[in-house]
Amino acid sequence: MRVLLVEDYLPLQKAVAKGLREAGYAVDATGDGEEGLWYASGNDYDVIVLDLMLPKMDGLSILKCLRADGRPAHVLILTARDTLADRVKGLDLGADDYLVKPFALEELLARVRALARRAYCVKNPSIEVGDLRIETASQRVWRGKEDVRLTAREYALLEYLAMRRGETVARTDIWEHVYEFNSEADSNVVDVYIGYLRRKLDRQGRPSLIQTVRGRGYSLGAEP
Amino acid sequence: MAALLAVFGLLVNWAAHRALDGGFNESLATAARMIAASVKQERDKIEVEVDDQEMPEFRRTKRPDYFELWTADGAVLKRSVSLGQCDLERIDATPGKPVFHAVTLPDGRAGRAAVLIFAPGVEDEEEKPRESGQPQPPPATPRPVTLIVARGTADLDSSLALLRWLLVGAAGGTIALTLVVAAIVVRQGLRPLDSLAARIAAIRENTLSAVIPVDEMPREIAPIGRRLNDLLKRLDEAFRRERAFAADAAHELRTPLAGLRATLEVALSRPRKTDEYEESFRDSLTIVQRMQSMVDSLLVLARIENDQMTLRREPVRLAEAVESCWRPLADAARDRGIRLTCRVPDDLECLTDREKLAMVLANLLANAAEYADDGGRIDITGREEAGAAGLEISNTGCRLAADEARHAFERFWRGDAARADTGVHCGLGLALVQRMTAFLGGTAAVRIAGGVFTASLSLPAAPRDGASLPASPEPASPAGPAIEPVERRFI
Numbered sequence: 001m002r003v004l005l006v007e008d009y010l011p012l013q014k015a016v017a018k019g020l021r022e023a024g025y026a027v028d029a030t031g032d033g034e035e036g037l038w039y040a041s042g043n044d045y046d047v048i049v050l051d052l053m054l055p056k057m058d059g060l061s062i063l064k065c066l067r068a069d070g071r072p073a074h075v076l077i078l079t080a081r082d083t084l085a086d087r088v089k090g091l092d093l094g095a096d097d098y099l100v101k102p103f104a105l106e107e108l109l110a111r112v113r114a115l116a117r118r119a120y121c122v123k124n125p126s127i128e129v130g131d132l133r134i135e136t137a138s139q140r141v142w143r144g145k146e147d148v149r150l151t152a153r154e155y156a157l158l159e160y161l162a163m164r165r166g167e168t169v170a171r172t173d174i175w176e177h178v179y180e181f182n183s184e185a186d187s188n189v190v191d192v193y194i195g196y197l198r199r200k201l202d203r204q205g206r207p208s209l210i211q212t213v214r215g216r217g218y219s220l221g222a223e224p
Numbered sequence: 225m226a227a228l229l230a231v232f233g234l235l236v237n238w239a240a241h242r243a244l245d246g247g248f249n250e251s252l253a254t255a256a257r258m259i260a261a262s263v264k265q266e267r268d269k270i271e272v273e274v275d276d277q278e279m280p281e282f283r284r285t286k287r288p289d290y291f292e293l294w295t296a297d298g299a300v301l302k303r304s305v306s307l308g309q310c311d312l313e314r315i316d317a318t319p320g321k322p323v324f325h326a327v328t329l330p331d332g333r334a335g336r337a338a339v340l341i342f343a344p345g346v347e348d349e350e351e352k353p354r355e356s357g358q359p360q361p362p363p364a365t366p367r368p369v370t371l372i373v374a375r376g377t378a379d380l381d382s383s384l385a386l387l388r389w390l391l392v393g394a395a396g397g398t399i400a401l402t403l404v405v406a407a408i409v410v411r412q413g414l415r416p417l418d419s420l421a422a423r424i425a426a427i428r429e430n431t432l433s434a435v436i437p438v439d440e441m442p443r444e445i446a447p448i449g450r451r452l453n454d455l456l457k458r459l460d461e462a463f464r465r466e467r468a469f470a471a472d473a474a475h476e477l478r479t480p481l482a483g484l485r486a487t488l489e490v491a492l493s494r495p496r497k498t499d500e501y502e503e504s505f506r507d508s509l510t511i512v513q514r515m516q517s518m519v520d521s522l523l524v525l526a527r528i529e530n531d532q533m534t535l536r537r538e539p540v541r542l543a544e545a546v547e548s549c550w551r552p553l554a555d556a557a558r559d560r561g562i563r564l565t566c567r568v569p570d571d572l573e574c575l576t577d578r579e580k581l582a583m584v585l586a587n588l589l590a591n592a593a594e595y596a597d598d599g600g601r602i603d604i605t606g607r608e609e610a611g612a613a614g615l616e617i618s619n620t621g622c623r624l625a626a627d628e629a630r631h632a633f634e635r636f637w638r639g640d641a642a643r644a645d646t647g648v649h650c651g652l653g654l655a656l657v658q659r660m661t662a663f664l665g666g667t668a669a670v671r672i673a674g675g676v677f678t679a680s681l682s683l684p685a686a687p688r689d690g691a692s693l694p695a696s697p698e699p700a701s702p703a704g705p706a707i708e709p710v711e712r713r714f715i
Binding site (some may be wrong): 018080104 | 511
């Protein structure tokens with residue numbers, strides 16, 4: 001999942017970006033309101049974590065612009081402004097969630113996960129495909145009874161495919177949603193990681209859970 | 225008023241007394257004269273021709289009047305019928321007018337006697353035809369007669385007593401009634417004050433904005449109501465500012481706290497290498513330092529507000545003070561290509577607290593260094609103004625609009641464009657500068673023009689006669705009462 005973090009207080013920006021990346025998200029971070037809007041307008045983010053008191057353009061204005069443009073990203077407002085009026089205003093302007101500083105990192109991560117599920121209309125935090133079970137909360141994967149160990153990037157890729165299970169996911173979509181802005185500009189990267197996943201997930205004698213749809217992309221589905 | 229009534233009552237009583245008394249006496253005297261008129265002397269014989277029919281009062285059996293006549297030598301000439309065989313007490317008096325005495329009447333009543341000593345009218349014989357040549361016989365010499373007429377004074381006394389009681393009653397009643405009415409009127413009049421007092425008693429810090437309805441008040445105390453409303457408004461504003469300040473302070477501290485918490489939680493979220501932990505600790509420490517400086521600034525501000533600061537005045541050379549405050553910033557500024565020009569006359573002195581001035585200068589210079597653009601300029605100029613030392617610190621690279629200058633001194637305000645947050649500054653600086661300068665007896669102002677931010681200070685000048693004042697600590701004199709709004713000047 002790809003997350004945009006717009007937060008001007010650098011120590012906080014640094015810590016939250018690190019926490020999100022370590023949780024497997026592709027994170028683009030900026031401390032500038034205008035730059036944040038530019039990022040959001042140009043890319044498809046699954047979740048945007050938005051501070052309100054920003055230089056050059058404040059968070060609520062950014063939110064209004066995004067909604068007016070019909071950008072579907074799910075927005076979590078992260079701010080020190082905590083009054084009822086503030087919360088209601090933020091939500092009414094189009095935010096999907098509101099978290100007050102200071103906050104527990106695990107709460108932020110849980111809320112971002114919830115917004116990511118929402119982005120794909122997946123209600124169940126536990127996704128099952130055949131005998132593959134993905135626990136999105138704890139980011140653990142089981143194939144049958146076996147606990148499968150994946151790297152953060154591998155997990156992110158698998159989770160994205162799982163959120164869109166049954167659909168054919170274009171390579172570019174994978175690129176957009178699993179990799180951040182400054183990632184290695186290697187189009188092969190997606191194929192390489194699909195290969196890693198298959199190696200870890202596939203079982204002898206059974207067709208791959210990840211199907212290649214020639215010319216169009218990949219799809220995660222139960223064995224036919 | 226009671227005294228007036230009493231005096232009035234006494235006057236009336238006295239006047240009535242005299243009138244009634246006089247009337248009584250007059251009546252008694254008239255009776256005496258009537259009787260006296262009926263006493264005639266014929267030659268040597270005195271005859272009394274009292275017409276009893278005309279004077280029934282001397283004959284009645286119930287509470288009669290009495291009279292008695294004596295000759296000069298004490299012989300009783302006549303008694304009234306009422307006397308019977310008794311005698312009245314014979315009282316001496318000067319002849320002529322009747323004289324009055326209080327007496328006890330024969331039947332025991334209290335009474336008054338009129339004593340009249342007179343010469344009875346001489347009745348001549350019918351004139352014989354005069355033989356010529358014969359002299360007239362000499363007229364007979366009148367012999368004085370004592371007449372005493374006595375009458376009971378019970379009626380008089382009771383009339384006077386009745387009047388007295390009436391007067392007392394009237395006066396007393398008037399006074400009582402007046403007291404009651406006055407009490408009622410006053411209580412009525414005071415009731416609005418009571419309800420006003422009740423309203424005031426109900427006011428708490430959080431209901432200070434409750435306005436006292438002046439329209440409902442009687443005209444006399446409406447001014448009090450208005451003044452109270454003014455006072456409440458000022459108090460409310462002062463409390464609001466305090467609450468806003470406390471809220472701002474807590475609020476501003478939340479951001480570094482969030483940063484600290486996130487940094488530590490991330491560090492602890494999984495096993496890490498030592499250098500990663502080190503980095504997290506270092507980041508945490510930086511954040512803590514920012515919080516500390518924020519808290520320190522807040523404390524200083526609070527102390528100034530609460531008049532807990534002491535002031536130690538001495539002559540301070542501005543050039544020297546500026547130079548020492550700039551020194552810690554010089555390297556970083558030079559690295560960014562910022563050029564500093566300092567034009568402060570060497571002999572420019574101000575009379576102030578050295579340490580507190582350093583706080584002000586350090587704040588302003590750090591602001592200038594922070595917000596100046598790379599390769600920009602910082603200019604410091606000093607000059608002597610009338611009775612004051614003026615200092616200006618300006619930096620290029622300001623992206624605030626000119627009209628945002630008026631917010632500059634608000635606590636925690638940071639212009640949007642100025643929020644290039646390095647994590648070191650919080651918006652407390654200029655608020656502190658302003659309050660501290662005011663505390664030192666000077667003024668601070670800010671202006672923004674053409675991308676240049678200028679902070680100017682005006683401080684009391686040191687006396688130029690060379691006499692050096694002893695540096696003495698003095699208790700703080702607050703720059704104005706705590707309730708006055710903080711003045712903001714902007715050019």
